[in-house]
Amino acid sequence: MTDTASAKTEVRQLDSVIVRFAGDSGDGMQLTGDRFSNASALFGNDLATLPEFPAEIRAPQGTLAGVSAFQLQVASHDITTPGDAPNVLVAMNPAALKKEVHRLEPGGTIIVNEDSFEERNLSKAGYAESPLDDHSLDAYQLFRVPMTTITKEVCKDLGVKPRDAERSKNFFALGLVSWLYHRPSDTTLDWIQTKFSRLPNVAAANTAAYKAGHAFGETAELFHVSYEVRPAQLPPGTYTNIDGNTALSWGLVAAGQLAKVPVFLGSYPITPASDILHELSKHKNFGVRTFQAEDEIAAVGSALGAAYGGNLAVTTTSGPGVALKGETIGLAVSLELPLLVIDIQRGGPSTGLPTKTEASDLMMAMYGRHGEAPLPIVAAYSAAQCFEAAIEAARIALKYRTPVILLSDGYLANGTEPWVLPDVDSLPDISVPFATDTNGVDDDGEPVFYPYLRDPVTLARPWAIPGTSGLMHRVGGIEKEDVTGNISYDPGNHQLMTDLRQAKIAGIADDIPATMTAGDIDDADLLVLGWGSTWGSITAGMKRARAEGHKVAHAHLTHLNPFPADLGDVLLRYPKVIVPEMNMGQLSKLVRAEYLVDAASVTKVMGQPYTAGEIYTAIVDALTGEEGGNR
Amino acid sequence: MTDTASAKTEVRQLDSVIVRFAGDSGDGMQLTGDRFSNASALFGNDLATLPEFPAEIRAPQGTLAGVSAFQLQVASHDITTPGDAPNVLVAMNPAALKKEVHRLEPGGTIIVNEDSFEERNLSKAGYAESPLDDHSLDAYQLFRVPMTTITKEVCKDLGVKPRDAERSKNFFALGLVSWLYHRPSDTTLDWIQTKFSRLPNVAAANTAAYKAGHAFGETAELFHVSYEVRPAQLPPGTYTNIDGNTALSWGLVAAGQLAKVPVFLGSYPITPASDILHELSKHKNFGVRTFQAEDEIAAVGSALGAAYGGNLAVTTTSGPGVALKGETIGLAVSLELPLLVIDIQRGGPSTGLPTKTEASDLMMAMYGRHGEAPLPIVAAYSAAQCFEAAIEAARIALKYRTPVILLSDGYLANGTEPWVLPDVDSLPDISVPFATDTNGVDDDGEPVFYPYLRDPVTLARPWAIPGTSGLMHRVGGIEKEDVTGNISYDPGNHQLMTDLRQAKIAGIADDIPATMTAGDIDDADLLVLGWGSTWGSITAGMKRARAEGHKVAHAHLTHLNPFPADLGDVLLRYPKVIVPEMNMGQLSKLVRAEYLVDAASVTKVMGQPYTAGEIYTAIVDALTGEEGGNR
Amino acid sequence: MTDVVVPETSKTDWTSDQEPRWCPGCGDYSILTAIQLMMPEMGLRREDTVFISGIGCAARFPYYMNTYGMHSIHGRSPAIATGLALARPDLNIFVVGGDGDMLSIGGNHLIHVLRRNVNLTILLFNNQIYGLTKGQYSPTSEIGKVTKSTPLGSLDEPFNPVSLALGAEASFVARTHDMDRQHMQEMIRQAHDHDGSALVEVFQNCNVFNDGAFGAITKKAHRAEMLIDLQAGQPVRFGPDLNKGVVLDPSGCATIVDVTPENEASVIVHDPSHPDPSLSFALSRLSSGPYEPTPVGVFRSVRRPDYAGEVSRQLANAQDTKGPGDLGKLLNSRPTWTV
Amino acid sequence: MTDVVVPETSKTDWTSDQEPRWCPGCGDYSILTAIQLMMPEMGLRREDTVFISGIGCAARFPYYMNTYGMHSIHGRSPAIATGLALARPDLNIFVVGGDGDMLSIGGNHLIHVLRRNVNLTILLFNNQIYGLTKGQYSPTSEIGKVTKSTPLGSLDEPFNPVSLALGAEASFVARTHDMDRQHMQEMIRQAHDHDGSALVEVFQNCNVFNDGAFGAITKKAHRAEMLIDLQAGQPVRFGPDLNKGVVLDPSGCATIVDVTPENEASVIVHDPSHPDPSLSFALSRLSSGPYEPTPVGVFRSVRRPDYAGEVSRQLANAQDTKGPGDLGKLLNSRPTWTV
């Protein structure tokens, strides 16, 4: 086995390549994509991935509904998206071909598992005739590979049952594509050995299939060119390829360490947030407690209880769960206790598109509670940056004793990118002291503890946890008297407390970084304002527009409430502002209301991230006057 | 007993008078106020009332926390608020005096129950010395009346126990104030007879106390002036004095009749909404079903189930309940079924001020759901208008097959005003047909029912209820394919459905009245934009400002989503816009975002409605440049 | 809705045009088949039949029935069905959901529906796992269960759904399993015939995330030894030759004994219609996991007024007493004056 | 927190500076007094004691205790307390709420806390009414109850909180009433001593909206006839001369008999620690409303691992096995490469 192509084939250098694996839910496409990504990451490419799978555990085999896909871009330079139109589509069955082929770049490469193009599958996919034979694919480079047959063949002597052997065909595909793009094989082969160490038969079959695929590329005389994508010139450091949910989970573990308090997670499973619960439940040795509650209300309730007890309390969920947690989050606002509410957004409304991405919970995060219940909102903008976002959200929650909503989404959650590991010692200290002493005197001059006596700068109240002698006090959701925290129905006090709660959150603007900007900051004709996971697409789309000479700047918000103190100035610096969002215009409404800036909304609600091309088009449209508009 | 004052006292004519009754929670002040209102209503005055009571069933007796008050304004002309500074304060105990005296107009009248000003009560109220004796009330006209003593005295021979006799002292106060303002006694005395027909002793004591109070005014030589407030010149019609919750309940009963479908209410008790449940549960003979669910989620769930079954389905609650219902309301948005969600707003956040008014749930109504889940919002603007608002909300829900949020608040809910009874025959027909037939053909030409085939004008989908043969279909919260309603994860379909759901709600703008405007509509220097219960205060405050020659217009929104089609034009007509709200500026944010109009927020979050004076001041400040600002 | 004779139907009439999206081999398929075959036999009309579900694999059920149906949100189906049942007492309403849907997030609605006795046939597909969210433990998972969310094993004592339902005043509780179509159908028939809430727990195999959870008792080879078939009016006996029986020990607990001529008379005679649920409860305690002999069949079936019927009765009474609602009268029902 | 001797305290030490805001004559006062008097006796530290409540009259309780406390939101106290108990197994946590708070909106959290056996002492003040919202019926109100929301009488079968708890796998369930301070204190002591969740139902009089609901059994004059005092290890007998007893009839139901020399031996001997809750359940069915002889005392008290303790144990084990968490190691735990 060698990593260089055979002599017969020409080797072309590419800056980047976009590959899309597609097959039936049972075909293991996610795994295949994942392995390809990891091999590329370890090889030193920059990359970005986009897994897409159906909501069902296993949708009917062979149907369009059952197609599972994985797209990734690998590059020899800094990239920020999984790419727009794939250069190569690997289609394991007719349904996958039918559903995905429209995405392919003009003249792109299609590699199909020829064996699967038999009548039953064709008809399930809705093909009257085989597309392999009817010239409908003539605009592409089509490679027909009998993957099942060869895989079964090479597994014959391994003592693997034919049905099980067939299951390894995804490794055949992986081997073939790995050959085509000069991916190192060791990483994958090692992984197979480790992963299936308890199932030697499976390991053997997968290994054989991989090698057969690789060899097929090298020997079959089908492919006349193979491609090389050189390692990227990334900044020095130690890298790992990480998805957003893992980065976020590790960020929470880190936040607990940095805050020097135990982490408590109260959660109820829901796609695409469950993996944070799964990941955190593995790290009990960090003192992390995870609790799978009976529902989302109990999940956030338990977290609030843990916060009262002095933990770094977290609850993770997606939109439907946040909708259920609203009342308890309102209580947390009133109690002024630190609490992290993490929303991995997905397509809505209602059950919506559970496995697809969307960023339409921003308004709910702002306003999804009764009464005046302001709280800070932080949004992650890339898979790896979820780590940092979690620590930042925790910092704010702890320092200001407030619930914080941290927004991520399905795209960040499941997508991966290389992450340069931070130096643990350089991470910030986010610890805050518990109250240990009385902080006032009563009318008789006796020392007393006032649970709502605020820090004059942060306006945070003391965090006095049970077990602290002398500081016994009661808190509750009825309006509290300023300072004492006793129940008060006094009109003036209610106004004061409402003002104070608002001022506390508003004041955080002075404690967060200035707006993150990029592009033609000083002389752009247009500002693209974004938040959350659109960062990658905007970066890539803007690059394209600037390469054509357009003057464009990009401002990206990591803090949605309060906004960075300079945001108003930033917005006013540019003649035009567009706000591309994966919703119907939520951030644009917020900035319009706040700054009276005619920020035009660009919207996409299709369960998929923006492509760089869509952003590019939006930029050009805005610059040429066809501003705003949807999609 | 006579309705005219004795010869000794001068009778002065007044245009209006503001009376405030205050006492301990156990003193029956709400009843007293209520009776005074009803007598005034039947006498023909215009009036508006403001009951204010503590959140506890019975707070500690004699304390400030235990004070219960009832304010009303009666007038010989059209009025819209319970008035700012009372002319008369009736204080049944020291705590009531202490808590309420600051509200009184300069030189106003205080009538105290002298008997209660003994040491224990004084100290409970926090008086070191009796305010009746220390000249602290010299700026007022103070009348000390031994109400308890006299009441006990007149009850002595009635066979009533002294403790029970003492309980009648509020009727003494009522009698006295009725004399002072020439209220007819018959209404009250008749009411006592009917109400206590089963408790003749109580009836006798209350009657005796009332008469004694009346006689005391006439004979005690304490009062040298009594006042007359002539009946108001209200438009002709039959009137009743009604509170918002009753008007709203009747509106729901009416809506069921007008829609020709049974009303179903799923509710969970919560202040200040419970009375709607109570009222509707009395009207089973209208075919109204009421269901007290185990919680708010079950309440809205049961309503949604009833909507699916073809009922006019309603759920009533306050802020905390709406927070819990968000997920189910989102499902209703997705299912596109008619559903009325009624939010009687109260002070927030969290448990907040349960018995006090606030209007801070507007943003939650707009955005308190995950995903893009738009729905219409209707707000009532006066107690009596709650009737109409309920019918309008039902009309929209039924016609557009959508959940509608109807906002009222604690002030409207409990306050009363005279209401000219509508002619039942003039009420609109709001019935919509159920689907009874298939509405398409499938690929094979067979007739089929498409549950998401929309009306081309309203974009409403057919309402096909179980029991209809041939129209069996399934609905659900996962994204649905356009027309068929089958589950669809197709990206383009999701965008289409999201667009359609939004367009359906936006289109309602063409089906609602133009913005309601008043004042100097054509040439004002300032527009006051309001919504909900501020209508009365804004009307009164503007009247005052215009009387001084200021040019002011008032636009009031009954539809908050979508806005009336002309709202943008209305806003742009005026150089300045202020938006007084009982929250921290929610509507102002919405109009700023929508129209980029510099609408300045005026805020009050004190558990009480605006006074006319506060609005007047806000108007003058805005006109003189000190615009916006809080309170 | 009309009173003509119910037309005869067949399984296909009850099958919708949507292809089931469960994993191959999932127990949900056999339950679906059982029900689709059963509906014609029960003589129901499709248009008068509604399936309401929450979210989960089980909850996909309504899509596959050619009836009215709603796939609602997680945990809320009993509440939604309650509203529908009250509004429309003429319908046959089935509620379907998983152990997570009905016992975790939806537990409260379930117990309240049971105590109220709303006329619903509730099918709880218990696979002791969260299927749709890919394998977390559920409120019926055994202690020590290693799942994605409990890598070191779960710590929570599971619910026994039958015990819980009996403690919640259920008027009808039965248990069956996905390997025995006839038994399933019999339970569903009885549940449907019952006035008021009828809960049927169906042991259901999730072959992807909890395969074989019930194998120890539901495999054909084990059934005689491991399933205790409760039959009204019959002694509670089981085993290949009915050699085992259940007696009440002095501490009031149900206990399994080898039946002998001496103790034969003391074998419990099952009476699901007994007004006191104590004995049914005792029977429900025989097994705390599917590894011991486990009773299946109807635990309890007592007559109690159906909630929706009672609500309708109050309405009818009110109309009889007060006359049908008259809006004009209502508006004039408080003191009025005329200007 | 520290291991010095707990200082002696008195009732005033446990009394906060907030004046109770219950109606004069409310049963909540006597429960408050009982508990304030009890705390010093139980040798607890105020700073290690927390009262968590939801919303309702009962739920005002924490304000009056000079301990840590949280007056949270309606129905959620068991969930909030669970989080606190898991985070802080060192604390003594009491949960207080009414029948609406804990059995209506909060029913699910309650049954889940009971099955998990979280270390909480749960006091359910059952007044069979919604007090704070001024008199609607509750899930424990008797059928036919005329209230503001049910002017023609309620239709819902009430829960029996003891039966429900037993059906939900509770490890400790007791019942007491607000007229007997000593009995209340004894129940609360035992509940507090219990490892895991302990539910104490307290019959509480709401003299404003449901006055005398329990009068038929709790009035001094009726107690001997109407209260069945359950005592571990003792025959279940009551009546002025203990002339009545409870036996199990052949259908497995608990029945009251006049005790005779013949049947004396068959009177049930109460064993709250029996692993099978069947007999406790049967006892809970003796009365379905407070008009019949009603058992009070500890129905069930069995040892089961406390949930918070188990969670801590898993953490300790993980640290023993893997060593304490090392952030640098974690970040490097996936494949890495260096540029």
Ligand SMILES: Cc1ncc(C[n+]2csc(CCOP(=O)(O)OP(=O)(O)O)c2C)c(N)n1
């Ligand atoms: C409010 C909400 N929370 C969580 C989820 C995610 N979710 C969907 S189904 C499910 C549990 C599935 O388990 P079960 O009810 O036992 O059904 P099964 O899939 O096993 O048939 C969960 C947690 C959701 N859809 N909505």
Ligand SMILES: Cc1ncc(C[n+]2csc(CCOP(=O)(O)OP(=O)(O)O)c2C)c(N)n1
């Ligand atoms: C989410 C929510 N729903 C409803 C209410 C209103 N509410 C407050 S207490 C209560 C019930 C009180 O009854 P119970 O729990 O029995 O306590 P009690 O007052 O009888 O002691 C209700 C419905 C609320 N505060 N919050």
Ligand code: SF4
């Ligand atoms: S995950 Fe389990 S329960 Fe769900 S469809 Fe697959 S086998 Fe059935």
Ligand code: SF4
């Ligand atoms: S309403 Fe009832 S429960 Fe509430 S404080 Fe008054 S008497 Fe007690």
Ligand SMILES: [Mg+2]
């Ligand atoms: Mg399950």
Ligand SMILES: [Mg+2]
């Ligand atoms: Mg109660």
